Amino acid sequence: MRYISTRGQAPSLSFEEAMMTGLARDGGLYVPETVPTMTADEIAALAGKSYEEIAFAVMKPFIADTFTDEEFRELIAKAYGSFGHIARAPLVQLAPNHFLLELFHGPTLAFKDFAMQIIGQMMQAALARSGKRITIVGATSGDTGSAAIEAFRGLDNVDVFIMYPHGRVSEVQRRQMTTSVEDNVHALAVEGDFDDCQSKLKDMFNDFDFRDEVHLAGVNSINWGRVLAQVVYYFSSAVSVGAPHRKVSFTVPTGNFGDIFAGFIAKQMGLPIDRLVIATNQNDILHRCMESNDYAKKGVKPSISPSMDIEVSSNFERALFWAHDKDGAAVSSLMDELKNSGSFRISDNAMAALCENYDSGKADEETTSITIASTLTESGELLCPHSAVGVHVGYAHQRHNPEVPMITLATAHPAKFPDAVENASGIRPPLPPRMADLYERSERVTQVPNDLAALQAIIRERRAR
Numbered sequence: 050m051r052y053i054s055t056r057g058q059a060p061s062l063s064f065e066e067a068m069m070t071g072l073a074r075d076g077g078l079y080v081p082e083t084v085p086t087m088t089a090d091e092i093a094a095l096a097g098k099s100y101e102e103i104a105f106a107v108m109k110p111f112i113a114d115t116f117t118d119e120e121f122r123e124l125i126a127k128a129y130g131s132f133g134h135i136a137r138a139p140l141v142q143l144a145p146n147h148f149l150l151e152l153f154h155g156p157t158l159a160f161k162d163f164a165m166q167i168i169g170q171m172m173q174a175a176l177a178r179s180g181k182r183i184t185i186v187g188a189t190s191g192d193t194g195s196a197a198i199e200a201f202r203g204l205d206n207v208d209v210f211i212m213y214p215h216g217r218v219s220e221v222q223r224r225q226m227t228t229s230v231e232d233n234v235h236a237l238a239v240e241g242d243f244d245d246c247q248s249k250l251k252d253m254f255n256d257f258d259f260r261d262e263v264h265l266a267g268v269n270s271i272n273w274g275r276v277l278a279q280v281v282y283y284f285s286s287a288v289s290v291g292a293p294h295r296k297v298s299f300t301v302p303t304g305n306f307g308d309i310f311a312g313f314i315a316k317q318m319g320l321p322i323d324r325l326v327i328a329t330n331q332n333d334i335l336h337r338c339m340e341s342n343d344y345a346k347k348g349v350k351p352s353i354s355p356s357m358d359i360e361v362s363s364n365f366e367r368a369l370f371w372a373h374d375k376d377g378a379a380v381s382s383l384m385d386e387l388k389n390s391g392s393f394r395i396s397d398n399a400m401a402a403l404c405e406n407y408d409s410g411k412a413d414e415e416t417t418s419i420t421i422a423s424t425l426t427e428s429g430e431l432l433c434p435h436s437a438v439g440v441h442v443g444y445a446h447q448r449h450n451p452e453v454p455m456i457t458l459a460t461a462h463p464a465k466f467p468d469a470v471e472n473a474s475g476i477r478p479p480l481p482p483r484m485a486d487l488y489e490r491s492e493r494v495t496q497v498p499n500d501l502a503a504l505q506a507i508i509r510e511r512r513a514r
């Protein structure tokens with residue numbers, strides 16, 4: 050099993066190398082050279098299995114011999130043992146033929162835990178074998194950072210530094226990043242916005258001396274290991290509503306396109322997915338792209354679903370790679386166009402290929418709030434704003450295809466965004482009992498100027514050797 054770059058110029062890598070590398074050296078993203086498939090019988094056999102067993106069956110062909118079967122089962126058990134729900138990704142019914150996939154029962158209450166917990170375990174196991182030590186640096190608008198800290202805290206061989214924009218994350222998100230007691234965790238509040246954090250991260254990866262000196266590694270959403278882990282819940286949920294004996298559609302609240310792209314991989318593997326519906330908030334570049342081939346940056350407007358406030362949707366590059374018949378040169382030239390002019394136009398053939406798999410829709414701010422309130426009234430389910438964007442778009446799509454079951458992904462727990470949820474519904478969602486003391490724990494964080502040299506100095510000084 051080899052992994053190749055979406056821009057066609059970087060060397061192919063093993064699973065372990067691709068997971069440890071993150072971004073390819075030609076600027077592209079790693080994807081499997083060929084996607085392994087499962088037969089209808091193999092998919093049918095997943096019904097009734099535990100989440101952990103399904104995770105093993107779905108991921109094993111991609112990791113090949115990186116771990117023995119026994120090792121891999123153990124890593125999966127450790128990764129999902131800390132979840133607050135025995136089903137890990139339970140499915141609840143919202144309406145006739147419309148289901149909600151609750152992906153917020155992990156330790157930091159967002160779907161990012163599904164991927165981060167298992168790549169934390171896999172990286173640790175690989176490092177223990179090689180005796181190497183790495184420094185993970187991440188930039189976050191909130192959810193990725195807390196999930197990474199939760200996954201890597203206390204692990205040997207890893208230091209984790211998370212940069213978040215000072216004063217611009219929710220209190221729950223901040224406390225999840227600043228209240229862990231382990232010495233290998235370092236929360237950095239950067240005096241800037243999310244784009245500043247992300248550009249400092251890029252600068253660090255491009256400073257090759259620094260990169261080699263601290264053994265820099267990344268866990269942002271372009272990491273192939275993260276996409277792979279997200280494929281699992283498409284299988285577990287689809288078999289619960291009748292796959293492979295009938296088709297299923299999914300609606301996915303989307304920002305960086307990692308979560309929905311995992312659905313595309315599930316389809317390539319043989320899961321009978323009818324439509325993958327992209328749901329965006331008012332930052333609707335992906336919806337405009339699907340509707341009118343208008344992928345043009347207009348500036349991000351902050352919303353009540355902040356984890357989807359994104360314009361350069363990094364994993365969309367992987368979708369474009371398939372839509373261009375895996376032509377790395379074509380993807381590379383689109384990305385150059387975006388960099389130089391802030392927009393690109395997709396060829397008719399590639400656009401038709403995208404439309405074969407994906408639909409799209411959007412929810413503005415008011416619609417999002419109304420959906421939180423109406424869903425609570427109709428089904429008793431309290432949604433976070435991201436999930437509400439999905440539910441609105443899922444319903445709209447289902448009106449055209451009422452006979453195909455629709456599964457909408459709920460990406461975060463409402464208690465992670467209590468202000469927006471309370472404004473919409475009148476109810477302030479409480480934290481689950483297992484983390485009810487979050488507001489009492491003491492915080493540990495370093496405020497840092499938005500300056501590359503200052504950030505690098507802190508990382509050099511704090512990391513263990």
Ligand SMILES: *Cc1c(COP(=O)(O)O)cnc(C)c1O
Nearest residue numbers: 192304305306307308356460461
């Ligand atoms: C990260 C995130 C998203 C967007 O996921 P992508 O994989 O970037 O498309 C949506 N909702 C929540 C709550 C998130 O944390």
